[in-house]
Amino acid sequence: MSSSAVISRSSRRVRFPPRGYPSGVRWAVADPGRLLVYLLLTLAGVLSLFPLYWLFVTSLSSQQFIVKVPPDLVPREITLQNYQRLFGTTPVVRWLANTLLMAGSITVFHLLFDSMAGYAFAKRQFPGRNLLFWLVLSTLTVPAQVTLIPVFFLLKNLNLLDTYPGIILPGFADVFGVFLMKQYIQTLPSELESAGRVDGASDWQIYQHIILPLCTPALAVLAIFTFQRYWNGFILPLVVLHDSFKYPIQVGLATLQGEFNTDYGMLMTGASVAAIPMMLVFFSFQRYFVEGIRIGGVKG
């Protein structure tokens, strides 16, 4: 079984501007029009990042600076009070662990099984294939809230309300990953499979030794996207869980908002703490993120 015909994705990167063209900063300032473009884009980017920046700044500011008018854009004093209060009075570490459990197990499930389903839909012929795939695709247009109530009742009948399986199992039904993997596997050359069959490989062996190793980029993207979606999961856990110790981080943070009186410092700190793991994941896998949008479409 040879996989020497692997087409490396990175080798397809087109080089533009072509060689000989001045690069980077020189190119930008060569023309006032271009400089303006860069400035506008950077301004837009800064605007984009502002809420994130404000989140972190507020988390490091003491109460009096938070309510200051006009607010300081750069904090004069950095304090860890908010962090101390957050970790001291709320089960935030527990919430983070819960979220890791939930998002992690759902991601693992999809990594294991979505590539299998994607392979079958992409490369294998079987009765009902098209019908099933269109059924799967059409439910992507169904807002999650439509199924929220029946899923709630289903979980209730299975005695899964207020349990961890109750918030994890519905995540297994997400078919976005199947779509993603099907798109990707479709682009793999069919000769590889034929070569495998000629060599006498069984269906499972073809999947495991030929298809799967070639899916690494798509799997990385799937892992990141899935983990991100469920790290940020809110409405299902909100509805299914009562025990605040089982809350994932987003639901826990929402409970910090009081009816009349919100401790903004602690709230922003909680949000910052929740943001940090996702940002770490982003910076580690950035290359895969950007590539991933092109493969499977966008959910953002």
Place this chain on the structure above:
Amino acid sequence: MARRHAWSYIFIAPTLAFFALFTVIPVVQAFVLSLQNATIVGGTFVGLDNFVTLARDPIFLKAVGNTILYTLIVVTAQISVALLIAGLLQPLPARGQMFYRALFYLPLVNSAILVAMVWRWIFNPNPFGLANAVLAVFGLNPHPWIGSSDEAMAAVILSTVLIIPGGGVVLYSAAIGGIPRELYEAAEVEGAGWYAKWRHITIPLLRPTTLYLVVVYTILAFQVFERVYIMTNGGGPNNATITIVQLVYSTAFQFGRYGLASAQAVVLFVMAVAVAVVQFRWLQTDVEY
């Protein structure tokens, strides 16, 4: 032959099993539930009564109106901004493009809740809310924003529109990168300026991407919930910002009227599918390049 098929079914079984259990069956049940007068203990069949109730309910109609308004404005803005920025990124060198794509995608990594919390903070009616502080810099009076039934919806819409749609930027950027240079060169030979090239080459060839983004963004906008829930405590003053999903949530989980809530959800589903069909009709094209 049959053995081959067996493996195919084995491959799709795990995902489809959960899919059938937690998606297909619930969708069917939602439709059934909407025909009942159901509470937590059970329900009685009432036919289309729930839908009649909704048609007469001013709050539901307000929610539908808000959802449609929100969707129209937000999707138009997101597509336009994404297209514009991707177009601006087009002439940049590869490394610059990667940098900006990451810059615009990064804020999306964080959850809707986080973002909504910050925007709630920004549009706080107090003078120390950031939006009011910015206004003060320009010598304008503070606005009540989320505290006022007139402005709350505007605040919610603004909070979405002011965010650069990173996913759209990246997708458009990649799609633009795939358009062959020869087309632009041929146009230049004929004397086309940047606007003509943009309008007659770039935009038409981006149709498949536009279709995809329009459909996805519409579906996401129809489902707006976290933003409203966090910024305005679910509905705002005088239900100014109530949306369909917010109503589904409160009808079901605060008032316990599951049948009615399912009916609301079915209306949303029908709206979403109808709009998606129209969008496909309007934008579908076989573009190859």
